[in-house]
Amino acid sequence: MQVTPNSLFSNLVRYSFSCYVSARVLTSITFLAETHLQLPNEPNHPLITEELDFSRNYVGDRGLVPIIKVLELCPMLKVLRLKNNGLRNKSIEALCTSLKQNPGSLCRLDLSHNYISTGAGKQLEALLKENTTVREINLEATKIEPEIRIRIMDTLAKR
Secondary structure, three states, X not given: OOOOHHHHHHHHHHHHHHOOOHHHHHHHHHHHHHHXXXXXXXXXXXXXXXXXXXXXXXXXXHHHHHHHHXXXXXXXXXXXXXXXXXXXXXXXXXXXXXXXXOOOOOOXXXXXXXXXXXXXXXXXXXXXXXXXXXXXXXXXXXXXXXXXXXXXXXXXXXX
């Protein structure tokens, strides 16, 4: 059986989704990122994954770092779900920085039920100024001020 980057990626993503214990999730995501960072980065081998769902895995700020590395290898990614992962402002800043540098084709971002507040909201506003592919951001059950949420939603509504 020949292992291709896409089949390896699919199998590792399925494995990471099946892990519900925080430590095991972090380990599997780190392995996933490290494995793919060693693959040749050739234009004819893009990872065609369109959706990643890490919801309710509590990856935390440290666990988001390898996920961001994987995102850089997924130019076709359209949906990223990070709901209820214990993310804080600092991790959202890192995510926004990555999405500014590697805009790709991400359309939907779910950050709901995380511990993010005004600082993350400002980072998301700045992201939307530079990355025009994002069309939807779920910020339900966060501590981002209503004024910033409204500005983010207004920007998205104009797209």
